[in-house]
Amino acid sequence: MRDRPDGASLRALAEQAAERGEAPExxxxxxxxxxxxxxxxxxxxxxxxxxxxGRWGEGSIEELxxxxxxxxxAGAFDAxxxxxxxxxxxxxxxxxxxxxxxxxxxxAAARRR
Amino acid sequence: xxxxQDAAALARYLREATGARQASIRELxxxxxxxxxxxxxxxxxxxxxxxxxxxxxxxxxxxxxSLGLGLDxxxxxxxxxxxxxxxxxxxxxxxxxxxxxxxxxxxxVMRRISGEAAPQRIVSGALGGERTDLAAALAREMAxxxxxxxPCATLACLGAPPADAAGARLAQxxxxxxxxxxxHPVAEWGLRWLDRHRPPPAAPVLCHGDFRTGxxxxxxxxxxxxxxxxxxxxxxxxxxxxxxxxGCWRFGAYEREAGGIVPRPVFIDxxxxxxxxxxxxxxLRWWETMAALRWLALALRQRDRALIGGxxxxxxxxxxxxxxxxxxxxxxxxxxx
Numbered sequence: 521m522r523d524r525p526d527g528a529s530l531r532a533l534a535e536q537a538a539e540r541g542e543a544p545e546x547x548x549x550x551x552x553x554x555x556x557x558x559x560x561x562x563x564x565x566x567x568x569x570x571x572x573x574g575r576w577g578e579g580s581i582e583e584l585x586x587x588x589x590x591x592x593x594a595g596a597f598d599a600x601x602x603x604x605x606x607x608x609x610x611x612x613x614x615x616x617x618x619x620x621x622x623x624x625x626x627x628a629a630a631r632r633r
Numbered sequence: 634x635x636x637x638q639d640a641a642a643l644a645r646y647l648r649e650a651t652g653a654r655q656a657s658i659r660e661l662x663x664x665x666x667x668x669x670x671x672x673x674x675x676x677x678x679x680x681x682x683x684x685x686x687x688x689x690x691x692x693x694x695x696x697x698x699s700l701g702l703g704l705d706x707x708x709x710x711x712x713x714x715x716x717x718x719x720x721x722x723x724x725x726x727x728x729x730x731x732x733x734x735x736x737x738x739x740x741x742v743m744r745r746i747s748g749e750a751a752p753q754r755i756v757s758g759a760l761g762g763e764r765t766d767l768a769a770a771l772a773r774e775m776a777x778x779x780x781x782x783x784p785c786a787t788l789a790c791l792g793a794p795p796a797d798a799a800g801a802r803l804a805q806x807x808x809x810x811x812x813x814x815x816x817h818p819v820a821e822w823g824l825r826w827l828d829r830h831r832p833p834p835a836a837p838v839l840c841h842g843d844f845r846t847g848x849x850x851x852x853x854x855x856x857x858x859x860x861x862x863x864x865x866x867x868x869x870x871x872x873x874x875x876x877x878x879x880g881c882w883r884f885g886a887y888e889r890e891a892g893g894i895v896p897r898p899v900f901i902d903x904x905x906x907x908x909x910x911x912x913x914x915x916x917l918r919w920w921e922t923m924a925a926l927r928w929l930a931l932a933l934r935q936r937d938r939a940l941i942g943g944x945x946x947x948x949x950x951x952x953x954x955x956x957x958x959x960x961x962x963x964x965x966x967x968x969x970x
Binding site: 525530534537547549550585589598612615616619625633 | 815817818819821825829880887939940946947948950951953954955956958960964965969970
């Protein structure tokens with residue numbers, strides 16, 4: 521569910537970049553994302569997985585997201601109604617969780633609008 | 634570019650291409666602007682020839698790895714020349730070198746224009762002068778670009794204009810997303826929504842393709858130049874406006890929807906005055922949603938340049954973590970949030 525590079529990779533990339541003398545603000549941003557992801561741990565992803573599984577069948581988070589993507593592409597959520605609303609809730613929860621880890625300032629500013 | 638061997642080869646090239654008796658490079662250093670291409674500041678002392686005297690130039694060349702999208706340097710040079718000739722404030726392109734033998738990759742050379750592109754300094758108001766004046770100047774530049782319409786003899790590099798720019802862009806983004814091995818349900822939702830709400834085709838015009846805060850220069854008085862033409866093409870003019878207004882390009886000033894500079898209606902009003910064209914909010918919303926999807930697809934590509942292509946750039950790797958911003962915008966713009 522989380523976008524690549526994941527927190528651990530980002531931390532490693534940040535250390536290499538710091539050694540190369542890349543911009544300190546980029547290094548700090550990468551470290552901050554890694555720290556937020558580590559602090560959040562696996563719980564938010566598992567919570568979203570359970571939510572998706574409860575409605576669209578069991579599977580790993582990757583399997584569920586893949587099935588969801590295929591169903592969207594096939595037009596299964598085109599019609600307004602409870603299914604579409606459930607999809608929107610799920611996509612919103614996934615996106616806000618990712619944004620809270622990747623760029624919480626963006627999320628806070630966008631929510632104010 | 635590696636120094637100093639390339640500097641010597643470049644000096645030779647500059648001397649021959651301008652017909653100078655001598656060309657001495659006084660300074661050669663990479664500029665911070667440009668994640669996709671490299672820009673180098675070149676200070677040259679010419680003796681004789683077309684550029685006789687002290688010249689402040691910028692050299693633009695391919696980066697170590699490429700996105701595999703957009704124009705090559707020859708195409709970009711042609712578009713920049715056409716835009717410059719049409720009165721757009723952009724650095725005058727002077728020389729194009731398609732040979733790899735000089736500095737290892739094709740490049741072009743343009744006159745340097747003073748100013749900074751630093752987005753944070755633009756949105757904070759430290760650069761660019763009065764915000765409404767800056768927005769009006771940007772609107773006039775955008776309208777001047779959009780006044781270039783096909784057929785255009787100097788823009789053969791852009792190919793034939795698409796009969797349906799919206800459909801063409803949608804197909805391109807669908808293809809880019811299909812190349813990524815991971816599932817992207819929000820992007821799929823965006824694709825589906827865009828396909829079902831596609832606007833009727835508009836007459837294509839020259840579009841910059843990456844018109845946003847960060848891609849223009851300003852000093853403390855105002856706008857000095859529009860930069861980076863590599864994503865230019867024939868398209869719907871609303872595409873540039875949607876891209877400019879996308880939430881991802883507001884750099885911390887989310888509430889000022891036009892590039893983090895002014896509220897959206899201020900920019901739209903200035904653009905309508907400059908272009909004599911009315912903006913339809915529904916069409917603009919479609920193109921802004923398209924912009925979010927396109928930036929998502931390009932961000933995945935940029936990320937892969939670092940993670941797969943091996944380019945040593947934390948900046949590029951971090952682009953992968955901007956995907957969620959695009960997803961948020963897609964959901965918001967399609968009424969799903």
